Amino acid sequence: MGRQDLAQFLRARRTGSRPEDFGLPTAPRRTPGLRREEVAELAHVSVDYYARLEQARGPHPSPRVLSALADALRLSDAERVHLFRLGAAPGPPTSPKRQVVPSVAAFLNRLPGTAAVVTDAGYDVIAWNPLADALLGDLAGEPNIARRWFLGLGHPMEVSAGLSRVVVARLRAASSRYPADERISGVVAELTGASAEFRELWAADPVHSPGHCDRTVLHPEVGALRLHSDVLAVPDEDQQVVFLTAADTAVSQRLQCLEHVF
Numbered sequence: 335m336g337r338q339d340l341a342q343f344l345r346a347r348r349t350g351s352r353p354e355d356f357g358l359p360t361a362p363r364r365t366p367g368l369r370r371e372e373v374a375e376l377a378h379v380s381v382d383y384y385a386r387l388e389q390a391r392g393p394h395p396s397p398r399v400l401s402a403l404a405d406a407l408r409l410s411d412a413e414r415v416h417l418f419r420l421g422a423a424p425g426p427p428t429s430p431k432r433q434v435v436p437s438v439a440a441f442l443n444r445l446p447g448t449a450a451v452v453t454d455a456g457y458d459v460i461a462w463n464p465l466a467d468a469l470l471g472d473l474a475g476e477p478n479i480a481r482r483w484f485l486g487l488g489h490p491m492e493v494s495a496g497l498s499r500v501v502v503a504r505l506r507a508a509s510s511r512y513p514a515d516e517r518i519s520g521v522v523a524e525l526t527g528a529s530a531e532f533r534e535l536w537a538a539d540p541v542h543s544p545g546h547c548d549r550t551v552l553h554p555e556v557g558a559l560r561l562h563s564d565v566l567a568v569p570d571e572d573q574q575v576v577f578l579t580a581a582d583t584a585v586s587q588r589l590q591c592l593e594h595v596f
Contacts, residue, residue, distance in 0.1 A: 337390040340420040344388050347407045348373050355408070376406035395421050429515045430455035430508065431571045438568060438575065442466075447589060449561075449578040452568075453479060455508040456518040457501065460573070468592045469551060469559070469578065480505050480521055484529040494549035494563075502535040503542035511572070544574055548581065556588040 349367035354360045358372060374384040379399060386392035395403070400421045404414040432454050442450045442463040449466035451459045457479040467473055471489045480501050482488040508518050525532040544565035551559045560581040565574050580586035 337392070337394075340417075341388050341390040343417065343420055344373075344403070344407075347409065347413070348388075351407060373403070373406055377402040379403075428512065429517070430512055431573065432458065432460055434461040434573070435568070435571060438571075438573075442575075445577070447579065447586065447593070449589070451576050453574050453576060455504075455511065455572045456515065456521065457504055457508070458517070465589065465593045466578070469553065469589070478521060480525060484525050484532050490554055491552045492549060493552060494547070496547065497549065498531055498535060499540045500542045500547065502532065503540040506536060506539060549578065553588075553592070556591055559585050559588060561585065 348370070349365065351368045353363070353368060353372075356368065356372070356376070358368070363369070370385055370388065371381050374381040377384065377399070379402065383392060387395065397418070400418050404417055409417060434452050438452060439461050442452070442461060445463065447465075448463075449469045450463050451466045451470070451473070452461040454460050459473050459477040459479065462470075462473050469490075473488075476482055476488040483492070483497060483501050505518070505522065508515075509522055512518055522536075526536065544567050546565075547563050549561045549563045551561060553559055561578045562581050564577045564579070566577070567574055580589050
């Protein structure tokens with residue numbers, strides 16, 4: 335529930351209260367019920383803070399403040415429980431988004447000469463263009479970058495220096511954000527049991543910011559391809575778009591062959 339629900343509940347209880355029940359003057363008032371200043375004084379909070387709560391502009395109040403407001407407004411037990419439910423800060427999402435925004439999916443196919451994929455927070459490839467499929471191979475069969483890298487799944491082979499650290503940093507961050515997600519925890523458990531390199535890097539807790547790096551793919555049809563890898567974050571979806579482009583003219587020509595043949 336959002337701030338608007340909390341604001342509406344507080345206003346309703348304040349305006350529905352009778353000043354005389356609180357020992358306050360009963361002189362004619364412009365609006366029914368208690369004044370904001372009176373509720374703030376009874377709850378021992380500032381008038382500005384309480385006003386912002388009623389205007390749905392304030393932060394999520396602490397349990398201590400919620401208890402003080404419940405006492406100030408003399409809420410019943412059921413109303414107190416409801417107030418705490420309204421005022422609770424929203425918890426983190428339990429799983430990452432695994433659907434691609436249509437505009438992002440359409441964007442992938444407007445990039446000639448560029449292999450592009452979209453990965454979710456847990457490093458599953460959830461969308462890709464034809465060149466990415468031709469370059470990286472079997473993305474539908476094995477979509478998880480971490481499993482492909484540390485378990486040697488999916489073809490062709492990649493020999494990019496430093497990618498292990500990038501992959502672990504991304505997966506560890508996802509595990510922290512989505513501790514209840516079974517897909518992510520399953521991948522972490524599998525790689526922890528199967529890869530000594532993964533276990534060592536996981537214990538080191540690496541940190542990596544999305545950006546540029548160089549990667550080398552050993553493709554069975556066109557040979558070794560040195561590629562530039564650049565990342566575009568999609569913050570609202572907690573996803574990333576990864577662009578792979580040729581590092582030189584010769585590689586660009588071989589990518590064109592892949593693009594036309596596959």
